[in-house]
Amino acid sequence: MADLFPPATNTPADRRDSEHDRPAEGVSFPTANEAARYWTSKLGPYVARWIYLDAGGQPVGLALRFPDDVRGKTFRPVAKFGATWRPKAMPAPRPVYRLPEILKASQDEIVFVVEGEKSVEAARDLGMLATTSFGGCQAAGQTDWGPLAGKDVVIIPDRNMVGLGYARKVSAELSNLSPPAKVRMIELPGLPEGGDIADFVAAHPGVPPHDLRAEILRLADAVPMAAAPPADPTHQPESEGRPVAPPESHPDAPIPERLTMAPEAFRGIAGDFILRVEPHTESDPAAILVQFLAAFGNAVGRRPFFEVAATKHFPILFTVIVGRSSHGRKGTSLGFVNKLMAAADSDWSRDCQRSGLSSGEGLIATVRDPTFKTTAEGGSEIDDEGVADKRALVVESEFGRVLDVLKRDTNPLSAILRDAWDGNSLNLLTKNNPMKSTNPHVSMIGHITSEELNTKLLNSDRYNGFANRFLWIHSSRTKLLPDGGGAVALDDLAAKLRDRLAAAKSIEGMSRTPDAQRLWNREYVALSDGVDQPSVAAVTDRGTAQVLRLSMIYALLDGQAAIDEQHLRAALAVWRYAADSASRIFGNGTTEPPLVAQIRRHLRSAGEAGATRTQISTALQRNRTKTEIDDALTLLRDTQQARCKHHPTAGRPSERWFIIPSAAYEKNELNEKSPPAEPSDDLNSFHSFLSSPAGSNAAREEIIL
Numbered sequence: 001m002a003d004l005f006p007p008a009t010n011t012p013a014d015r016r017d018s019e020h021d022r023p024a025e026g027v028s029f030p031t032a033n034e035a036a037r038y039w040t041s042k043l044g045p046y047v048a049r050w051i052y053l054d055a056g057g058q059p060v061g062l063a064l065r066f067p068d069d070v071r072g073k074t075f076r077p078v079a080k081f082g083a084t085w086r087p088k089a090m091p092a093p094r095p096v097y098r099l100p101e102i103l104k105a106s107q108d109e110i111v112f113v114v115e116g117e118k119s120v121e122a123a124r125d126l127g128m129l130a131t132t133s134f135g136g137c138q139a140a141g142q143t144d145w146g147p148l149a150g151k152d153v154v155i156i157p158d159r160n161m162v163g164l165g166y167a168r169k170v171s172a173e174l175s176n177l178s179p180p181a182k183v184r185m186i187e188l189p190g191l192p193e194g195g196d197i198a199d200f201v202a203a204h205p206g207v208p209p210h211d212l213r214a215e216i217l218r219l220a221d222a223v224p225m226a227a228a229p230p231a232d233p234t235h236q237p238e239s240e241g242r243p244v245a246p247p248e249s250h251p252d253a254p255i256p257e258r259l260t261m262a263p264e265a266f267r268g269i270a271g272d273f274i275l276r277v278e279p280h281t282e283s284d285p286a287a288i289l290v291q292f293l294a295a296f297g298n299a300v301g302r303r304p305f306f307e308v309a310a311t312k313h314f315p316i317l318f319t320v321i322v323g324r325s326s327h328g329r330k331g332t333s334l335g336f337v338n339k340l341m342a343a344a345d346s347d348w349s350r351d352c353q354r355s356g357l358s359s360g361e362g363l364i365a366t367v368r369d370p371t372f373k374t375t376a377e378g379g380s381e382i383d384d385e386g387v388a389d390k391r392a393l394v395v396e397s398e399f400g401r402v403l404d405v406l407k408r409d410t411n412p413l414s415a416i417l418r419d420a421w422d423g424n425s426l427n428l429l430t431k432n433n434p435m436k437s438t439n440p441h442v443s444m445i446g447h448i449t450s451e452e453l454n455t456k457l458l459n460s461d462r463y464n465g466f467a468n469r470f471l472w473i474h475s476s477r478t479k480l481l482p483d484g485g486g487a488v489a490l491d492d493l494a495a496k497l498r499d500r501l502a503a504a505k506s507i508e509g510m511s512r513t514p515d516a517q518r519l520w521n522r523e524y525v526a527l528s529d530g531v532d533q534p535s536v537a538a539v540t541d542r543g544t545a546q547v548l549r550l551s552m553i554y555a556l557l558d559g560q561a562a563i564d565e566q567h568l569r570a571a572l573a574v575w576r577y578a579a580d581s582a583s584r585i586f587g588n589g590t591t592e593p594p595l596v597a598q599i600r601r602h603l604r605s606a607g608e609a610g611a612t613r614t615q616i617s618t619a620l621q622r623n624r625t626k627t628e629i630d631d632a633l634t635l636l637r638d639t640q641q642a643r644c645k646h647h648p649t650a651g652r653p654s655e656r657w658f659i660i661p662s663a664a665y666e667k668n669e670l671n672e673k674s675p676p677a678e679p680s681d682d683l684n685s686f687h688s689f690l691s692s693p694a695g696s697n698a699a700r701e702e703i704i705l
Contacts, residue, residue: 028084035085050117061090093144122198140169149177159191161263265573283333287475298443320446323475343494360416367440399446403456459635467539474581503559515565603659610658
């Protein structure tokens with residue numbers, strides 16, 4: 001068969017993967033050799049070729065690899081169509097690589113699935129039965145995996161998120177065979193980023209192949225093996241991971257598509273961590289990652305900062321993991337994060353994690369300043385030593401309880417949390433118990449179901465800047481692990497993380513590299529514009545600040561003061577996932593509360609005279625609380641449906657509300673919102689400041705710099 005595809009010697013054109021390389025539709029050749037020459041005439045000699053055979057051992061396609069260029073690997077396909085050959089991919093369903101060997105193997109022989117033909121050949125050199133799919137990580141679903149039905153299959157992913165995604169897609173396909181394959185997934189130790197089994201072999205020169213094979217089999221034996229349940233013909237497999245049951249309340253509902261975070265987010269130590277733990281947990285990798293970023297940023301503290309228009313941003317993140325009851329695996333997603341952080345910084349883990357946020361006073365108390373009292377002699381002495389370490393990671397596994405606290409009329413928790421995110425000092429000036437926290441460093445992680453979130457989150461907190469200080473992360477179960485996954489060793493990662501924490505804590509002012517600045521300039525407008533849907537825009541209208549802080553944390557994870565392009569790309573990937581999550585959580589089925597409609601009707605009937613709060617309460621038969629009315633009026637004001645006018649009196653100014661005519665309302669809905677005339681005095685708000693005329697020049701200056 002070697003004479004079918006002799007090496008080509010044509011002079012290459014100076015291009016890769018351009019439209020000029022693509023064959024016209026219908027281009028065909030009588031032989032495989034001539035079809036391959038179509039590619040070699042444009043790209044020069046190929047450096048490797050792999051032939052795909054059908055069940056009878058006849059060639060039906062091949063993959064050609066050409067020398068890599070600056071954009072990475074270059075592959076081109078050739079396939080048989082009837083009696084002719086074309087320079088294009090094989091039609092689906094495609095045979096697996098080395099199909100005849102798979103068919104001849106005994107039913108109890110282990111089949112190893114790897115990514116790429118080169119990896120298959122490396123496994124075969126070790127005496128292992130191995131295969132892959134044609135077309136790389138994007139084509140697992142176009143492959144006929146039927147010959148692996150009922151077999152014992154071990155998947156060895158490449159060491160990156162693309163490789164892990166491919167492994168999970170293959171696992172989903174194998175789980176839906178009849179009978180299903182018995183699937184295990186293993187991680188080869190010591191691989192570099194993007195490494196595969198060929199790199200594993202290359203890293204052990206002089207080690208006999210049978211010893212390397214024995215080590216791989218030992219790793220496979222350590223992973224529990226369980227057959228997947230029979231495929232359900234009414235369900236389509238998810239794009240990644242094994243399909244899970246639909247919501248209990250809708251037995252026949254289709255499985256919602258999982259959100260997928262871009263691979264750029266899984267870089268550096270954060271990516272190493274996710275790759276290490278992902279095979280051993282049902283939790284969403286996105287949920288694990290964002291909680292890890294929040295925890296690391298808190299452990300670093302507030303010494304590193306990035307200054308924008310005289311406003312300092314610190315590595316502070318607030319995030320809430322949102323899922324469907326226990327199926328979202330929200331709580332378990334924090335377990336590995338706690339384990340790694342405790343191993344890297346036991347003092348922080350012991351002293352700086354808090355829960356049970358019941359009031360604004362309680363939050364300030366965890367990071368309070370010392371207080372003093374006057375002695376009988378007129379001097380001063382310490383009354384309360386306060387808290388020396390102002391770092392606090394607040395973890396609320398029942399975030400609904402926090403939202404319940406926000407509903408109380410006199411509780412200042414919402415304003416205090418906003419100040420905490422901004423990095424401001426916290427004050428509570430009550431008569432009997434004044435408290436203050438200077439330079440606190442408070443981060444927050446919460447868990448809640450989407451149903452409870454949409455029920456309990458007040459509209460005032462959706463629109464007043466509380467909600468958009470959080471990264472809302474949609475979480476769903478990624479796979480089924482009946483035995484809970486295997487043990488995960490994190491000591492090496494903890495040691496590396498300990499070193500990076502020490503380096504990060506020594507950093508002060510941060511900046512961007514020129515490459516990162518150019519990328520920031522390109523992305524800035526889109527980040528500032530946000531989304532069109534008001535209910536989603538209200539909770540995502542702080543994208544510039546969130547991306548800045550995320551990029552800071554990625555740079556600090558590398559021990560760097562300069563944010564590079566790769567750090568910013570990782571931050572953008574996380575933000576886009578968070579924005580997509582917000583659309584999933586807040587954009588579907590969000591309806592206007594009936595109370596808002598009632599008040600709007602009353603204001604419309606009041607006409608030019610308007611209505612006071614007392615008149616509004618009377619019209620509602622006085623059966624609504626002050627908080628509920630405040631919430632509804634805030635929503636009407638923030639969505640430009642109503643306005644408030646204050647009139648001076650001998651005592652407290654009176655307040656009268658007026659409906660905004662529909663024409664004006666429609667105009668403002670197209671504009672989404674009217675920016676404030678000047679920066680807010682009470683909130684250190686990055687986005688609202690840059691939206692204002694006073695902040696626009698600073699924003700332009702920041703981009704130019």
